[in-house]
Amino acid sequence: MGTRTRQILRREKMEITISTLLELFLATKSTEGRSDRTIGWYKEKLGPFVRYLGNGHDALLPNLNLERARAFVASLQERDSRFAEHPYRQTLKGGLSPFTIHGYVRAMRAFSAWLVEEEFVTSDPLAKLRRPKVGEPMIEILSEQELSAIFDAISPNTVAGARIFAITLLLLDTGIRASELYGLKIESTHMNEDFIKVLGKGSKERIVPFGSTTKKALLRYINTWRPEPEMPTVSNLFLTPSGGPMTYCALRHCFAQIELRERQII
Known part of the structure; x- marks a missing residue:
């Protein structure tokens, strides 16, 4: 050249x-x-x-x-x-x-x-950009009052309400990641054996048990409120009202709505 x-x-x-x-x-x-x-x-x-x-x-x-x-x-x-x-x-x-x-x-x-x-530049312009130091974050445990406020803000007798009620209980009961939750498949939800199979980081599968209260909420959602999947290939447990797979943004939006209702209640 x-x-x-x-x-x-x-x-x-x-x-x-x-x-x-x-x-x-x-x-x-x-x-x-x-x-x-x-x-x-x-x-x-x-x-x-x-x-x-x-x-x-x-x-x-x-x-x-x-x-x-x-x-x-x-x-x-x-x-x-x-x-x-x-x-x-x-x-x-x-x-x-x-x-x-x-x-x-x-x-x-x-x-x-x-x-x-990609050879747009010959040297890294931000190679010397330092990351701020961060300590190990301490996860705060929710109090009984905070948990009560969360559930008081949920209306379980709607499609969205029954879904977020089951989601909240499942998260609290199992401690699974958000990505593991919205990616959870219905065939990986073993209601008779009271456990779910989740696919975590590195595509590693593990078995996570859940309790009776969570089981009741899941069964109620699946049998009464879960929409029909928009396509036969959609097998996610938690669906949008239109039957599509739930996404991370949709999950964040659900909890943001709960937060707003919780503030109104308080």
Whole structure:
């Protein structure tokens, strides 16, 4: 390849918008077999970063540099509220946690490393971007009063209510991950033996037992309120009202609605 050809290619790369590169990055992750939730996580973290770089315009590749990245992280640390632009979460006072900011930096570093792999740049522009230190998060146990408030906010005599009632009991009873729950298949729900088979990280299958109260809620949902699947290939235990498989976003929306009702009750 001649010098002039290399110069032309380099100039063309410099004229690609970062938003276009982000779309290519997400498409690459999809072809690599990453889950929809992972793709959504990258989009959620990198979207604000790309908008920050552009400052109201389409940023170009030269705008992606260590100085601007550090300024973006500093802006995250200076926030005094959360969920300001969220479609259904209520805006809360208080800045982002170090754990949340750590996630932004991880996504930014992954994006810049991908730019090197795909030869859009010759060196990683964010290689020296440090992740904030985070401690081990302590999981807070819900009190009886908090649990009562949650169940008081659920109307179990509707499709959505019976579903979230069963979901809440199953999560509390088994401690399975959210991804394991919305990916749970009805054929993996063994009601006679009182256990479920879940597919966890690394595609490892394990058996998780549940109690009698959870069993009653599951049977009530399955026998009375579970919609007909929209397609024969849909075998998820928990379905949307239209019969589609439940997603992570749908699960988050359910609990966000409970939170809003709980606040109204209190």
